[in-house]
Amino acid sequence: MNQEIVVVPGDGIGREVTPAAVEVLRSLDVELEFLEAEAGDAVKESTGTALPEETYDLAASADATLFGATGETAADVILPLREAVGSFVNIRPAKAYPGVDALQPETDLVFLRENTEGVYGGNEHRLTEDVSTLTRVVTGTASRRLAEFACEYVADGGYDGFTIAHKDNVMRETDGRFRKAVEGVAADHAVEADDVLIDAFATRVCLDPTQFGVVVCPNLAGDVLSDLAAGLVGGLGLLPSANVGPNNALFEPVHGTAPDIAGEGVANPSAAILSAAMLLEYLEYDVAADRVRTAVETTLEEGPRTADLGGNASTDEVTQAIVDRL
Numbered sequence: 001m002n003q004e005i006v007v008v009p010g011d012g013i014g015r016e017v018t019p020a021a022v023e024v025l026r027s028l029d030v031e032l033e034f035l036e037a038e039a040g041d042a043v044k045e046s047t048g049t050a051l052p053e054e055t056y057d058l059a060a061s062a063d064a065t066l067f068g069a070t071g072e073t074a075a076d077v078i079l080p081l082r083e084a085v086g087s088f089v090n091i092r093p094a095k096a097y098p099g100v101d102a103l104q105p106e107t108d109l110v111f112l113r114e115n116t117e118g119v120y121g122g123n124e125h126r127l128t129e130d131v132s133t134l135t136r137v138v139t140g141t142a143s144r145r146l147a148e149f150a151c152e153y154v155a156d157g158g159y160d161g162f163t164i165a166h167k168d169n170v171m172r173e174t175d176g177r178f179r180k181a182v183e184g185v186a187a188d189h190a191v192e193a194d195d196v197l198i199d200a201f202a203t204r205v206c207l208d209p210t211q212f213g214v215v216v217c218p219n220l221a222g223d224v225l226s227d228l229a230a231g232l233v234g235g236l237g238l239l240p241s242a243n244v245g246p247n248n249a250l251f252e253p254v255h256g257t258a259p260d261i262a263g264e265g266v267a268n269p270s271a272a273i274l275s276a277a278m279l280l281e282y283l284e285y286d287v288a289a290d291r292v293r294t295a296v297e298t299t300l301e302e303g304p305r306t307a308d309l310g311g312n313a314s315t316d317e318v319t320q321a322i323v324d325r326l
C-alpha cells in the first residue's frame, strides 16, 4: 500500500518550492501518494481559520507531511502542525556545499532544537495596555526526551558527541534545568556533551564553525541559531528540516514565505527538496534519499542556480535540473 504524504504548501514561496519537492518525489520509484491540504494566510482570509481541522487531522494521521512556509500565521499554523505530528525535535542541518559562495565553506552543523516548549509555548498574555508577559516552561521530561534523541542521533551518525547551547548563567532555572537534564542523559549513555552559552556560540560559530557539529538547543535558540548558520553557508534557501515525533513527522524548509520574491517563480527550491530527502530517509527510502541529495548537490555545484546563489534560473529550471540528474 502506498504511504500517504500530506502536502501543505502554506503561503508565499511555500506555494512554489513545495510543488518542486513533490515533483522530485513523484519522479522517484517510491510508493507515495500525495494529498494536498491548505493552511496559512490565504485560507484564513477565506474561512476565518489559518489551520482547518481537516488539515490538522490529515497531518496527524498521514505517514508524513511536507510543509512549505508560513508568514503572519506562523503561530496558528506551524506550531499546531508540529504538535499534530507529535514532534519533539526539529532537526536542522546547516551545511556548506561545493560551488556555493559561503561565508564559512567548512560549515557542517546539525541543530537539534527542542520543539514543544520554551518561549514557543504560547503562554503570552497582555496584562494591561502597557504590559505583556510570557511564561516560559522548561520541563526535565521534554529536555530528556530531546537528549535521548540526540544520543541516538550522534551514535547513528558517527559523531563524537554534541554541544549543548544554553544561557544558564542568566536563566538559571529554565536553561539550567535544560542543560542539566541533557547532560544527565548524555552521561547515562556515555555520550560526550560539552556546553556553550548561546551568545558565545553565535560569535564562535561565525569565526570557526568547525569547532561544532551537533548542537542541542532550546526551542527559540534553535530557530535563531540555525538561521544564523544559514548565513554562513549561503542563505536560507539551503536549509531543510525535519520535525520528528515517535510515530509521525513533518518536513519543511527552514525559510519562511519570502514575500519580497513570492509569486515571481525565482525561489530556491533546494531547501524544500532537501527536506523531501529527509522525508524519504524517515520513510526508510535511503537510496532514493541519497539520490536526491546528490542531485541537489550536483546542481548547486554545476548550476543552474537561482538569484540568491548568484544565478538567474527560475525555480522550475532548477527543479528540472535536479530531476534530470536523479
Ligand code: GGG
Pocket: 067, 068, 069, 070, 071, 074, 078, 223, 252, 253, 254, 255, 256, 257
Ligand atoms: N518553513 C518554515 C517556516 O514557515 N518558517 C517561518 C517561521 O516563522 N518559522 C518559525 C519556526 O520555524 O519556528
